[in-house]
Amino acid sequence: MRLRVACQMDPIERIDIRGDSTFAILLEAQRRGHDIFYYTPPNLALEDGLLLARGHGLEVADIEGAHYKLGEATREDLSAWDVVLLRQDPPFDMAYITTTHLLERIQPATLVVNDPAHVRNAPEKLFVLDFLDLMPATLVTRSADDVAAFRRAYRDIILKPLYGNGGASVFRIRPEDTNLASLVELFQTVFREPFMVQEYRPEVRAGDKRIILVDGAFAGAINRVPADGETRSNLHVGGTAAKTELTAREREICERLGPELKRRGLLFTGIDVIGGYLTEINVTSPTGIRQVKAFGGADIAALIWDAIEAKVSRPG
Numbered sequence: 296m297r298l299r300v301a302c303q304m305d306p307i308e309r310i311d312i313r314g315d316s317t318f319a320i321l322l323e324a325q326r327r328g329h330d331i332f333y334y335t336p337p338n339l340a341l342e343d344g345l346l347l348a349r350g351h352g353l354e355v356a357d358i359e360g361a362h363y364k365l366g367e368a369t370r371e372d373l374s375a376w377d378v379v380l381l382r383q384d385p386p387f388d389m390a391y392i393t394t395t396h397l398l399e400r401i402q403p404a405t406l407v408v409n410d411p412a413h414v415r416n417a418p419e420k421l422f423v424l425d426f427l428d429l430m431p432a433t434l435v436t437r438s439a440d441d442v443a444a445f446r447r448a449y450r451d452i453i454l455k456p457l458y459g460n461g462g463a464s465v466f467r468i469r470p471e472d473t474n475l476a477s478l479v480e481l482f483q484t485v486f487r488e489p490f491m492v493q494e495y496r497p498e499v500r501a502g503d504k505r506i507i508l509v510d511g512a513f514a515g516a517i518n519r520v521p522a523d524g525e526t527r528s529n530l531h532v533g534g535t536a537a538k539t540e541l542t543a544r545e546r547e548i549c550e551r552l553g554p555e556l557k558r559r560g561l562l563f564t565g566i567d568v569i570g571g572y573l574t575e576i577n578v579t580s581p582t583g584i585r586q587v588k589a590f591g592g593a594d595i596a597a598l599i600w601d602a603i604e605a606k607v608s609r610p611g
Contacts, residue, residue, distance in 0.1 A: 298377040301332040312362045316584040317382040321355045323596035346373045374401045384580045385460035410560030419575045429573040432494040439479045451495040462529035498570025505583045510602040511557030513549045514595045515587035538590040544571040
């Protein structure tokens with residue numbers, strides 16, 4: 296099966312191919328003989344009912360510094376393509392949300408992965424609230440009084456933006472920290488929306504697991520261990536990837552989430568688990584594919600394409 300695949304992503308010249316999941320997916324698409332068209336979100340337009348994108352044919356190579364080759368610039372009607380990969384990174388702002396509205400116009404006749412309506416309706420730190428019994432104690436608020444009361448109850452807490460990503464602006468506030476009021480004031484000034492407060496889980500020192508599910512089924516996992524002196528475990532802020540296995544509790548979490556992810560058309564998702572507690576469900580641009588494979592795990596890019604090809608050949 297040869298598919299016509301369009302990929303909406305961040306500028307390809309800027310990605311780090313060593314850890315970029317979109318790049319792994321593109322490599323596998325090319326290996327299978329699929330045609331690839333690449334464009335960035337600002338080059339998406341709706342004209343007379345047609346969803347158009349200005350971009351390039353794309354060839355990829357797993358060579359740092361020479362990882363892509365662009366064809367001639369063209370403007371393509373995305374409804375004529377079999378698959379669109381929705382793969383730009385957050386921030387999950389109005390620009391991002393607008394692309395989901397536009398892509399929704401061609402779904403499901405053109406398969407958009409992940410489903411744009413459900414990406415829009417499942418922000419990572421809000422969708423996860425559907426599973427509160429699997430989470431650490433959590434508060435979503437803009438109120439300084441609420442945050443202060445939460446710290447009195449749980450003492451050691453994490454404060455983070457509701458629509459942040461990559462560990463940006465994530466703060467640990469210990470019981471004796473006198474900066475809580477100032478930090479809440481800063482969040483109230485910088486962010487218009489509420490923010491998230493969670494009980495700090497000390498198990499994070501042993502790692503924050505990224506667990507990947509494909510079409511609702513467990514596909515692989517890595518452990519991300521924070522650097523000394525750092526609360527965040529994200530790899531690009533110094534976290535270290537390590538091989539891992541799932542615990543019984545983590546398998547239970549996957550089994551709880553899987554049917555709902557599948558129902559929503561969230562074909563490629565990454566969930567974060569600390570000490571048996573679910574903290575996020577990543578649906579916009581999950582990462583971790585290359586790290587899982589590097590530690591001897593499954594070839595998740597191949598599993599993703601198996602799932603996509605099955606859906607295109609048997610739509611619905």
